[in-house]
Amino acid sequence: xxxxxxxxxxxxxxxxxxxxxxxxxxxxxxxxxxxxxxxxxxxxxxxxxxxxxxxxxxxxxxxxxxxxxxxxxxxxxxxxxxxxxxxxxxxxxxxxxxxxxxxxxxxxxxxxxxxxxxxxxxxxxxxxxxxxxxxxxxxxxxxxxxxxxxxxxxxxxxxxxxxxxxxxxxxxxxxxxxxxxxxxxxxxxxxxxxxxxxxxxxxxxxxxxxxxxxxxxxxxxxxxxxxxxxxxxxxxxxxxxxxxxxxxxxxxxxxxxxxxxxxxxxxxxxxxxxxxxxxxxxxxxxxxxxxxxxxxxxxxxxxxxxxxxxxxxxxxxxxxxxxxxxxxxxxxxxxxxxxxxxxxxxxxxxxxxxxxxxxxxxxxxxxxxxxxxxxxxxxxxxxxxxxxxxxxxxxxxxxxxxxxxxxxxxxxxxxxxxxxxxxxxxxxxxxxxxxxxxxxxxxxxxxxxxxxxxxxxxxxxxxxxxxxxxxxxxxxxxxxxxxxxxxxxxxxxxxxxxxxxxxxxxxxxxxxxxxxxxxxxxxxxxxxxxxxxxxxxxxxxxxxxxxxxxxxxxxxxxxxxxxxxxxxxxxxxxxxxxxxxxxxxxxxxxxxxxxxxxxxxxxxxxxxxxxxxxxxxxxxxxxxxxxxxxxxxxxxxxxxxxxxxxxxxxxxxxxxxxxxxxxxxxxxxxxxxxxxxxxxxxxxxxxxxxxxxxxxxxxxxxxxxxxxxxxxx
Ligand code: ADP
Ligand code: MG
Numbered sequence: 001x002x003x004x005x006x007x008x009x010x011x012x013x014x015x016x017x018x019x020x021x022x023x024x025x026x027x028x029x030x031x032x033x034x035x036x037x038x039x040x041x042x043x044x045x046x047x048x049x050x051x052x053x054x055x056x057x058x059x060x061x062x063x064x065x066x067x068x069x070x071x072x073x074x075x076x077x078x079x080x081x082x083x084x085x086x087x088x089x090x091x092x093x094x095x096x097x098x099x100x101x102x103x104x105x106x107x108x109x110x111x112x113x114x115x116x117x118x119x120x121x122x123x124x125x126x127x128x129x130x131x132x133x134x135x136x137x138x139x140x141x142x143x144x145x146x147x148x149x150x151x152x153x154x155x156x157x158x159x160x161x162x163x164x165x166x167x168x169x170x171x172x173x174x175x176x177x178x179x180x181x182x183x184x185x186x187x188x189x190x191x192x193x194x195x196x197x198x199x200x201x202x203x204x205x206x207x208x209x210x211x212x213x214x215x216x217x218x219x220x221x222x223x224x225x226x227x228x229x230x231x232x233x234x235x236x237x238x239x240x241x242x243x244x245x246x247x248x249x250x251x252x253x254x255x256x257x258x259x260x261x262x263x264x265x266x267x268x269x270x271x272x273x274x275x276x277x278x279x280x281x282x283x284x285x286x287x288x289x290x291x292x293x294x295x296x297x298x299x300x301x302x303x304x305x306x307x308x309x310x311x312x313x314x315x316x317x318x319x320x321x322x323x324x325x326x327x328x329x330x331x332x333x334x335x336x337x338x339x340x341x342x343x344x345x346x347x348x349x350x351x352x353x354x355x356x357x358x359x360x361x362x363x364x365x366x367x368x369x370x371x372x373x374x375x376x377x378x379x380x381x382x383x384x385x386x387x388x389x390x391x392x393x394x395x396x397x398x399x400x401x402x403x404x405x406x407x408x409x410x411x412x413x414x415x416x417x418x419x420x421x422x423x424x425x426x427x428x429x430x431x432x433x434x435x436x437x438x439x440x441x442x443x444x445x446x447x448x449x450x451x452x453x454x455x456x457x458x459x460x461x462x463x464x465x466x467x468x469x470x471x472x473x474x475x476x477x478x479x480x481x482x483x484x485x486x487x488x489x490x491x492x493x494x495x496x497x498x499x500x501x502x503x504x505x506x507x508x509x510x511x512x513x514x515x516x517x518x519x520x521x522x523x524x525x526x527x528x529x530x531x532x533x534x535x536x537x538x539x540x541x542x543x544x545x546x547x548x549x550x551x552x553x554x555x556x557x558x559x560x561x562x563x564x565x566x567x568x569x570x571x572x573x574x575x576x577x578x579x580x581x582x583x584x585x586x587x588x589x590x591x592x593x594x595x596x597x598x599x600x601x602x603x604x605x606x607x608x609x610x611x612x613x614x615x616x617x618x619x620x621x622x623x624x625x626x627x628x629x630x631x632x633x634x635x636x637x638x639x640x641x642x643x644x645x646x647x648x649x650x651x652x653x654x655x656x657x658x659x660x661x662x663x664x665x666x667x668x669x670x671x672x673x674x675x676x677x678x679x680x681x682x683x684x685x686x687x688x689x690x691x692x693x694x695x696x697x698x699x700x701x702x703x704x705x706x707x708x709x710x711x712x713x
Contacts, residue, residue: 006704009230013712016228018270019328026277033283035083035159037076045075057153061193061213064153069121076157077106077119080168083159088119090127090149091169093184094134095591097483099315100174102129103167124170125151134174135594136182137587146177152185155312158282171312180584184485185308187579191492192216192307194577198499199355199376205506206372214355216492217472219304220314221288223345223480224321225297225333226268228713231704232331236614240606241599242335242481243399245682246615248690249341250707254294262291267713268298271328275300278320284313294343295710304350304472307492311484314347318481330713334481337402339706340686344403345480346410349487352472353495362471363450370450371518374429378525379498380473381416381426384466385532387494388414389553389564391466391475394490396561396592398599400479410465410477413547413554415534417464423535425450429519430526445522446515463538493579500577558596559675565589600675604682608663608670614702615689619656622696623649652695658688 033040039058042051050071056062080088087103094100108118127149134147149172157170174183181187192215199214232238237245264272272289279286285303292299300321302313318334325332337344352361353376363373384391391414395404404412418426432444461467465477478487502521509517531550536543547554555561564570566582566589574580580588630645662685669677693701 004699004702005234006231006702006708007699009228009234009704010708010712012230013228013708016267016329018266020270021274021327023277026273028280031277032280035161035281036283037079037157038283041079042075045079046071054153059212061154061196064125064151066121066125069125071121073119073121073124076124076168076170077117080157080159080166081106081117083168084161084166085159085168086165088123088168088170090129090151090172092149092172092174093315093483093485094174094182095137095184095588096135097184097481097595099319100129100134101167101169102127127172134182135591136176137590137594147182148175148177149173150175152189152308154189154306155309156283158316180581180587184483184489185311187489187584188308188311188485188492190579191489191496191577194579195353195492195496195499198496198503199353199360201503202375202499202506203356203372205503206368208356208372210356214353214360216307216488217304217352217354217359218307218310218484218488219302219350219472220310220478220484221299221301221348221350222314222317222321223292223297223299223347225294225335225338225345226271226325226330226713227296227333227709229326229329229331231709231712235703235709236610237603237606238331238333238338241603242333243338243402243603244340244706244709245603245607245610246686246689246693246703247339247706247709248693250705250710253342253706253710257293259291259295259297260293264289264291265713267328267330271324271330272298272300274327275320275324278324279317282313282316282320284316286317292343292345294339296713297343297345304352307351307488311488314484336397336399336479336481339710340402342706342710346403346476347478347480347482347484349475349478349484349491350469350472351475351488351491359471361468361473363452365449367446367449370448371445371515373450374425374445374522375502375518376499377422377426377468378522379502380495381532382501382525382529383491383494383498384414384416385529386498387490388532389555389561390490390494390570391487392477392553392555393561393565394487395475395477395479395482396555396558396596397479397482398558398596398603399481400477401557403479404477410463411538411543411554412477412556413538413544413552414465414477414532415538415547415552416532417461417467417535418533419461419468420535421451422468423533426526426530426533429522430530432519432523444515445519461535461538464534465538489579493574493577496577497573559593562589562593562596565592597673597675600678601670601673604666604670604678607682607685608666610703611659611663611685611689615692616656616659618700618702619652619659619692619696621700623652623656625697625700626652648695652692655688655692655695659685659692662688 042054050068053065053068054072057064087105089101089103091099091101106117106119107115110116129147129149152171152173155171157168160167160169173186175186176182195216196213200210203210276286286300287303288301290299300317304310321332352359354360360372360376364370392412404410467474475487478484505521566585571582571585574585575582626645626648630642633642662681666681666685669681
């Protein structure tokens with residue numbers, strides 16, 4: 001019997017067939033949103049007055065009228081049951097970074113030994129899961145472990161299906177008994193409200209009325225890898241850590257760039273089609289799908305939506321990718337760096353803000369609209385420059401550390417890419433006095449119309465972590481497995497702060513001085529903050545030096561970055577805008593650090609285990625084979641080939657020695673809780689194991705190699 005999992009897996013993978021269970025001739029318009037309790041369903045199921053009241057909450061953010069909760073709950077229940085649901089759950093996003101759910105059946109005993117199906121307004125509005133096992137960073141002592149989930153009516157309820165049933169999921173916020181946020185959604189909603197208020201104020205300064213509140217929008221492009229499940233199951237590192245801890249880079253990987261936008265293999269295509277169909281049923285506007293740069297790497301991008309909904313949808317996209325992958329004999333890897341030496345995965349966070357009926361990051365077609373656009377642009381420049389470190393913290397995780405600055409995806413230095421044309425305009429504003437006319441080549445806000453900015457001309461720089469792409473900003477440093485709420489909470493708050501400052505100055509200005517005054521404000525901002533703008537190659541060594549000269553922070557890893565989280569300035573800002581209280585901010589600091597330490601430790605322990613139980617035995621088996629042959633040659637008095645085999649024993653032997661010595665040091669570092677030393681030792685261990693992979697008999701190597709993981713599917 002062959003006990004080598006790797007060889008068994010290769011055979012198995014070669015036998016795989018395309019799983020064609022997804023609906024062919026899928027009628028997209030009829031399935032889209034069929035599992036969502038959306039406005040259309042609400043209209044059908046709710047009495048008119050109730051519907052109208054609920055709409056006010058959803059559309060205008062008005063406080064929910066608790067009297068209508070019973071009606072809404074009843075309607076939701078009837079609809080969910082018609083969809084086959086037997087259970088409901090509050091669906092929330094605790095600080096583990098994933099989603100959480102605890103199901104309750106609709107059943108209620110009647111007095112005749114049977115049941116009726118019930119769902120009360122109270123159960124809809126508030127839940128009380130035992131929260132003691134979720135990370136709280138000390139916010140909630142276990143003896144008062146109660147946590148509350150509270151319905152977020154701005155994100156519609158939906159049906160989650162499994163092979164044998166269905167569950168009604170109600171998006172909720174998750175708070176402690178004393179009201180502190182224990183999740184990602186609560187501060188996100190607060191930050192959205194804050195930036196909305198400030199943007200409305202700014203628009204009012206320009207004499208614009210807002211019928212509905214300005215909103216932030218998000219479209220996130222999600223990158224991922226697919227590996228065959230057979231291979232996945234043969235690699236303890238993938239199972240335990242979601243990434244490979246060892247693996248020699250094969251001769252061919254991504255050099256030829258033949259995977260990017262290449263024809264999609266049938267097995268993957270079948271998977272993608274099923275993913276799209278599932279997402280459409282959930283009302284998620286999945287739009288784009290393609291092969292990414294690295295072999296076995298792919299991307300899915302939905303169309304943008306209001307920020308909160310888009311974040312929820314992204315969580316559902318990640319879950320759907322994982323579940324559907326499994327049905328197709330794949331494992332979906334959402335880790336930021338599943339393979340060393342190969343491109344990692346990110347989540348391009350396309351962010352914008354719209355108000356007064358249009359996208360405010362669209363330059364617009366009149367001088368008036370241009371002026372608003374430039375003002376918001378300058379607010380963002382100020383915000384990102386002032387809070388570059390904070391933005392960096394918002395994407396700091398153990399997984400993303402492997403990716404950021406790894407000479408591929410965005411570097412750890414935050415800078416803004418504006419493109420030549422827009423940079424030129426910014427330069428003109430900086431130089432131009434209020435008196436100068438366009439003839440002099442200088443911009444005069446309010447009088448000149450911006451030239452039309454061609455969209456693609458602004459998006460050639462793929463190396464920038466924060467790029468203006470025509471009508472939105474793309475924050476590219478977000479990690480592929482991250483909940484996008486974190487980075488957007490920061491983004492919303494810092495931009496709100498900058499807009500607040502600008503609006504404060506504009507409001508004090510006499511009407512007749514408005515244009516000149518605005519010009520001065522923007523000029524001030526540009527002078528002070530233009531150091532954050534960089535249109536060059538962010539991967540170059542020269543930029544690292546240049547950025548240092550400009551005084552831009554370069555925070556290499558998570559522990560370094562975390563020092564810039566709960567600073568007195570940040571506490572003051574987040575408290576001022578009602579996004580985080582001091583304790584909330586500090587508790588998150590603790591959780592982020594703890595998660596980082598735990599992930600680092602899990603990876604290191606997995607590595608030690610794999611070396612001891614897989615790598616060393618394989619190496620020894622090979623040595624045994626060679627040594628046996630050497631003995632035989634000697635017995636026979638043959639010398640040809642003897643030297644070569646002794647050299648093999650020497651090469652593998654030295655590395656075997658080195659590997660065991662490194663394991664010893666690694667174990668000490670783990671025991672000491674020294675994450676820096678742990679990472680350094682693990683890196684050394686990896687180097688020597690990867691060398692062994694290139695020396696040991698292929699038929700003895702116990703785990704799938706990169707050439708198999710990345711190319712056989
Ligand atoms: P790419 O960045 O690959 O060139 P696109 O420009 O088409 O692709 O858009 C990428 C993402 O940005 C999509 O999810 C898209 O819906 C989103 N997007 C477009 N406009 C906005 C906007 N105003 N606000 C937020 N996201 C947007
Ligand atoms: Mg993009």
